[in-house]
Amino acid sequence: MGSTIEPNRLNRRDLIKRAAALGIAAVPVTGLLSACAASGGGGGGGKQESGKKSATNPFGVADSAALEVVIFKGGFGDDYAKRFESLYAKEHPKAKVSHTATQNITGLLQPRLNAGNPPDVVDDSGNAQIKLDVLEKAGQLADLGPLLDAPSVDDPSKKVRDILMPGTVDLGTVNGKFCSLQYVYTVFGLWYSGKLFKQHGWTAPKTWADFLSLGGEIKKAGIAPFAHQGKYPYYINVAIVDLIIKNGGLDTLKRIDSLDDSVWDGDAAKHAIEAVYELVDKDYLLPGTNGMTHIEAQTAWNQYRAAFVPCGAWLENEQLKATPSDFEMTFTPMPSLPGDKLPFEAIRGGANEPYIVPKNARNVAGGLEFMRQMLSKAGATAFAQTANSLTVVKDGIDPGISLRPGTRSTVTALKAAGANVFNPTYMYTASSLDVDMGNASAELMAKRIKPAEWLNRVKAATRKAKNGGE
Known part of the structure; x- marks a missing residue:
């Protein structure tokens, strides 16, 4: 699977991958709530790193701040994420970017959430996904609202929210807070x-x-x-x-x-x-x-x-x-x-494959910037090339890219559906x-x-x- 809900994808993927609820193992809310109290709000038990904000650095990413990325390696693989990491490193060449791919998000993430030292960006998908409503209720998710109001990479006159496919914000909102970027349009x-x-x-x-x-x-x-x-x-x-x-x-x-x-x-x-x-x-x-x-x-x-x-x-x-x-x-x-x-x-049809920034991550600003780069045309094109799927970026793919038969047939079906596209939440x-x-x-x-x-x-x-x- 790719998931928003999928073993190889979202809760899929799921995505769905699925997104959504492939995983039957949900993390107990009480365990995460106790972790919230213990973590004290600082990533890794220390101060969150930040730098000077500017037009090209809207979140104030510290140039040398390390960025830790955890990716669910399912149906989409993880090569696409390495392309995203290259885009990020281009903007912040002094930063060390680390990459971890796993099919056991809960096993890797829950102990770190409990210890107050989570990674900076997580593709929270698969059959071992930690449910978004559980994470939100436990206060473990950063507010991604600033991402929506940041200038888009390709056209700074537009906000990120203006380049997203319809429904993306709604599907990433839990209890009134935009806390998950459902990146894949499935x-x-x-x-x-x-x-x-x-x-x-x-x-x-x-x-x-x-x-x-x-x-x-x-x-x-x-x-x-x-x-x-x-x-x-x-x-x-x-x-x-x-x-x-x-x-x-x-x-x-x-x-x-x-x-x-x-x-x-x-x-x-x-x-x-x-x-x-x-x-x-x-x-x-x-x-x-x-x-x-x-x-x-x-x-x-x-x-x-x-x-x-x-x-x-x-x-x-x-x-x-x-x-x-x-x-x-x-x-x-x-x-x-x-x-x-x-x-x-x-x-x-709609957005799925949830990406999150943990509230107590050391480099929350870097996590938001990583997502902004994902939502560039370069990011969307890289995903189409390596994961054979569409993203939530409107008109994000270079028209010259050839698609595989299955992906091509989904594009045809989406056009035929027109306004008759629905997506349960x-x-x-x-x-x-x-x-x-x-x-x-x-x-x-x-x-x-x-x-x-x-x-x-x-x-x-x-x-x-x-x-x-x-």
Whole structure:
């Protein structure tokens, strides 16, 4: 995965990677709260470093202040971050920039938060992500508001906030504070092999009825119609919730995000979860997929053992080594259910892959400047070249850059969607709901519960989340 929520991506990625809640291991709030009191507000137990502010140094970065960067090495890799670090070093050549890549953000970050000596910039993603609402509640996140009001690198007449894709600020805001830069612009949906479909004369379905009908043809060809990343039910959650939102419309999205538990009594939720259960009931799942990691399921798909897999746009980069050169990775929106209020072309899309600056970091100013460089055209282009994905920088990519097939298909889908792009936020603001929903989804996909029980469990989980996760 790449995640905003994804093992190889955000909570993904997730991203999603996912962003959002791939991780079921959330850091206890009490542990971080006690750390807040112990840290005394100084990075590494000492004074935060700062220099003189200027037009080109809006945060007052001290020239020789070291900068420590921690990156979740998932679906996007970490080469892109090294390019960002080079951009930063160009502006501050006297600064020592250190780089750590990990897949265990919690294991690396939590002890340092507790000790009051966190790194300066963190890509807080993956299945071991520390949830943003937990960090914010514990007072561990720096306010990134000054970043939004700083001059952009490429055009100082514009503020950083003016060059961001719509929704970026909202998705990085927790309890009224902009505390996370959701950097990657990701779309979510289903993926298939263009080569496989051409070979069999199949057409990507636009309706759920056609999806099920095609599944029968696919199964006759000796291929499983559907694989999913069973060990990380975040992915199937995305598919389920997207079907619900497309069927019920934007009002349903608002009700889910506002933790209105009555939404799970409505027709949209019932229609969507019953539709997904049909994949289980018709035996359309790749054998073993319920126990597979994201990499295992996606690699089986790359091996033509399954026709469709749900994922965010980090998939192409995550699967580079496993994808045959002629695979023709292709993205398609979730198929339409009868009575959908949003068109087939509507997709989940938006900012994810959360980057944070810990409040008690020694070089908070450097962390903010690092993010400003990420949001330059050079930063956005570097990310597209090395991570095969788009960023939240408007018109940030050099038009001359060639894109891989999957990335190209997501750009096409985004254009086709137009204004019909939606992005739930409950994964960030009420992470316990995403975790509990994932547990229910895992049981559903394993055929241990039926749709009615899934709805009951998720309704109870929504009430729990509204009460603070208790």
